[in-house]
Amino acid sequence: MSNPLGAGLNDRFSHIDTWVFDLDNTLYPQTADLWPKIDARITLFMMRLFGLDAISLRALQKHYYLRYGTTLRGLMIEHEVEAEAYLEFVHDIDRSSLEHNHSLAEAIAALPGRKLILTNGSRHHATATAKQLGIDHLFEDIFDIIAADFIAKPEEAAYERFFERLKVDPARSVLFEDIPRNLLVPHRRGMTTVLVLPAAGEAVEREAWEVARGDEPHVDFVTDDLVGFLETLGR
Incomplete structure (x- = not known):
């Protein structure tokens, strides 16, 4: 292939x-662990934003991802989230596994x-x-x-x-x-x-x-x- x-x-x-x-x-x-780490940080960001649990927010997170290309875009359009703060938070991960x-x-x-x-x-x-x-x-x-x-x-x-x-x-x-x-x-x-x-x-x-x-x-x-x-x- x-x-x-x-x-x-x-x-x-x-x-x-x-x-x-x-x-x-x-x-x-x-199979690297970077994207799962980012995905988890996105969920955590939304938990802090909406005050809801992860299970309740996962569907919304993925809905925005599918509809807008990124969860960020959905949060910006529908909730006026500040992009820079979001990006800094979700990309604050440990990359040492690479x-x-x-x-x-x-x-x-x-x-x-x-x-x-x-x-x-x-x-x-x-x-x-x-x-x-x-x-x-x-x-x-x-x-x-x-x-x-x-x-x-x-x-x-x-x-x-x-x-x-x-x-x-x-x-x-x-x-x-x-x-x-x-x-x-x-x-x-x-x-x-x-x-x-x-x-x-x-x-x-x-x-x-x-x-x-x-x-x-x-x-x-x-x-x-x-x-x-x-x-x-x-x-």
Whole structure:
């Protein structure tokens, strides 16, 4: 699955000069504990905001996540929550469980052209996480939820802001993502799309609508081994 086209894979990417990566559950393994930690902090934030228990709020948290792309967007629109305070709170997590990924760093470094991170999280979270992985120095820029004016993937406006502000030509770019619906607009705009799945045999806790099949028409390539996929391209 990680290299479905063998030696012909490079030809399909020969036009690419901009490599765009989602952060959470894409640049680090989906079995890592970072996203569950963030998810728990989101619940705790809402508990303090509404004064309700976690069980009562989980459904609302996931409703906002599905409807608006992020729970934050829902809280901003429906409850006028201050975004900066929310982002600082939910991303205040221990990242020490992540180790430097030297193979990933070498694979990204070997790619020709610009490397960017496109995330629904904050720049601080992306920088801290990439630094923990040992890959922060490889990226030209990070386009975060603040740069997107708090409009989250998969909304088309989020990508339009990304293309415009970072001067990205979709037709010469590729996006690596772990959530299929976040690849729909990029594919429509001409980006090459790569869906990153959990490694074979790994059980990952996800929402039902997040579970990817890999056969979605807006997904050009599928891999369960990001490093292996990138190493092929780097060659």
